[in-house]
Amino acid sequence: MPPTTPEAVPAHDGIGARADAYATAPLLNCLLREVARPVPGPGEPRVYRLPSGERLLRVRGGRRPAAPEVSTDGTWHRVGHAELVKLVAEELRAHTGLSNPELPAEMADSRDTVAALLTARARITPPEDPYRRSEQSLLTGHPYHPAPKARGGGPVAGWLPYAPEAYAAFPLVLLAVREDAVVEEGDVSALDAFGTAPPGYRLLPAHPWQLDLVGPALTDAFADGRLIRLGTAGFDTWPTAAIRTLYAPGHDLFVKFSLDVRITNDIRRLWRHDLLKLRRTDSAVAAAAASCETPGAWLSDRGYRTADFAFEALAVLVRDGLHDHVVPGATPLLAAALVEGFDGTPLDGLRDPAAWWTAYLRAVVPPALELFARHGVVVEAHLQNCLIAVDGAGQPVQALFRDAEGVKLLPEVSRTAGWERLMYCLVVNHLVEIAEALRERHPHLDPWPAVRTEFERQSRRLDLPEAAALLTAPTLPGKTNLLLRWTGADGADARYLPLPNPLRE
Structure with a gap:
């Protein structure tokens, strides 16, 4: 039987088959690590007993397991990604006694995201910069997460323009927040070079995807003048592997935003409690890194700026760029x-x-x-x-x-x-x-x-x-x-x- 790891599936086998392979590998990794139990036996394929006790599972491959087959009566049959998701849900109910309709939907969304990314990549030339190529290369993502590429279940058109895996680059939306509503801590002066705010206002860059997500909640702030939309920045940023962290190469600066989407285990907001302890934590790390004997470097999270009426939703964090740190x-x-x-x-x-x-x-x-x-x-x-x-x-x-x-x-x-x-x-x-x-x-x-x-x-x-x-x-x-x-x-x-x-x- 031929291998079906993501890297081994030929492009001519079709995007669907390749997306299944990319999505199947981390899901199998989770299943085998957390709940399946190996059945003694030689060589490949490896056989595991699943928690219900009614099924055996066998897989091929090493760090990226593939070609899953299931047996309940001594006869093995292949399972695709959709059937594997159903099987995992049944086995987890047996293992935990709990139901969870959300996670299977996230697993399906993760697979469909990969299919959309593969489709987009077929039309796009990869960036020349090797650092950017590395940050935007992750089609599998976390190798031990059941839905590493889920994008919140929204339509492809809503997230694809901002996807690092599709080599996205785009300008930030520039907002101005009235000075009496500004909340900031640390050194965020670099943000002021992104554009010009009118008198009595401070510049507040925004991630366009996040602004699409939270826009309705800001209607009153736009109406009463606490918030003004200035247009877009005159330069592109591009998303790192973290999706909501963008690099502005012309400014050699990283900016990190809230993103009201579940990615892997969390809704990716800049939570208030994390922001309030940011300077203390970052200062401790930066001081420690500066005194280390070894040549490792710390990219400092310098501070954040936001609006008091949308503290988490509109927060932007400023992070050191690369040029002052890379040897x-x-x-x-x-x-x-x-x-x-x-x-x-x-x-x-x-x-x-x-x-x-x-x-x-x-x-x-x-x-x-x-x-x-x-x-x-x-x-x-x-x-x-x-x-x-x-x-x-x-x-x-x-x-x-x-x-x-x-x-x-x-x-x-x-x-x-x-x-x-x-x-x-x-x-x-x-x-x-x-x-x-x-x-x-x-x-x-x-x-x-x-x-x-x-x-x-x-x-x-x-x-x-x-x-x-x-x-x-x-x-x-x-x-x-x-x-x-x-x-x-x-x-x-x-x-x-x-x-x-x-x-x-």
Whole structure:
């Protein structure tokens, strides 16, 4: 039976088949990690028993499982994405005793989103800038989420113009908010260079998709003059992998907006409670990063501006750009894009994958562990919040971390909880995925001795007993996104299950 991983489905097989493959892989990953139980047996395909006890599931492939088949009576039959969604819902009801009609709809929406993106990509030339290509490359997205590409179920025309995966670029809408209604904190002066506000007003850039979503609630503010629409900016921005975070290359600045759409686990608003602690959190990380011995960098969330009558809905956050942080001559790339692959990825054509991997670990692991060990800072070092700067030969030379919203500080969280979060983000979500992407290209490479060596080195350098203990721990924490969404838990309420630890000797 031929492979049906997203990368293996030929373009001539049609967009529907390719969209099914892209959507099936992360859903299977969740099912196999969280609720299925392996049935002992040799080789491929691998067989699992599902929670109801009535079905067996078998799949092919490694980190991107594919070609699912189901048996209830000894006869195997293939299931497509739509049938797999139905099967998952039935099994989760059996496993939890709960129903959830929303999540199956999100799974279907995620698959249909991929189909729309593939259709759009067939008509668009990818951008020349390798950094932008990396940020806008993610057709699979989170490899362990059941609906990583869902866009809120709205019509394609409503979201496609703003989709990074379709290589979108667009101008911001410029609003002016009356000065007595402005709320801001931190250094947001860079926003004032985006346009000119009339006397008595301050400039407030807005994401056009968000403005479409919340526009009716702003009718009174426009009518009484608290808010004025000025038109659009005279330059384009483009969305990063985070969708609601845009890069303005001419200003070398990132701007992050609220977006009233559920993407993966959360409605993506800039929540008031996060904004109110932003400066304290970001200042702690920035100060810690500046004092680190290792060459990692922090893209600072400088501050935010909004209107008091639409505090969350119209908030815009200002984030450092790249030029002052990336080492000279290096090119930043999104770590998640190295896992998915994109035109120009340094993983293609590596002559010495072991040396590349060692350089990668030297860039990413030391700063993340130093921030924790010496400063009590837990950066959210997962694939979408980490950029890797590479030199002209494609060798990793620096890691850049971002997003103060996801940072945890000790002792606001316990040291145990902070370490668990760091190990999930840095090892399970990040290093495991990069290691497997490398091993797919170089099957004879064992990536884990180099990881053990780096953690041993950092344990000694930082006097970090948790790093030493990790090398003998039987398990690592794996986040349960499928069960989290099915049970309706808060998206920030991470729940973990134990996964085999590949760092263990």
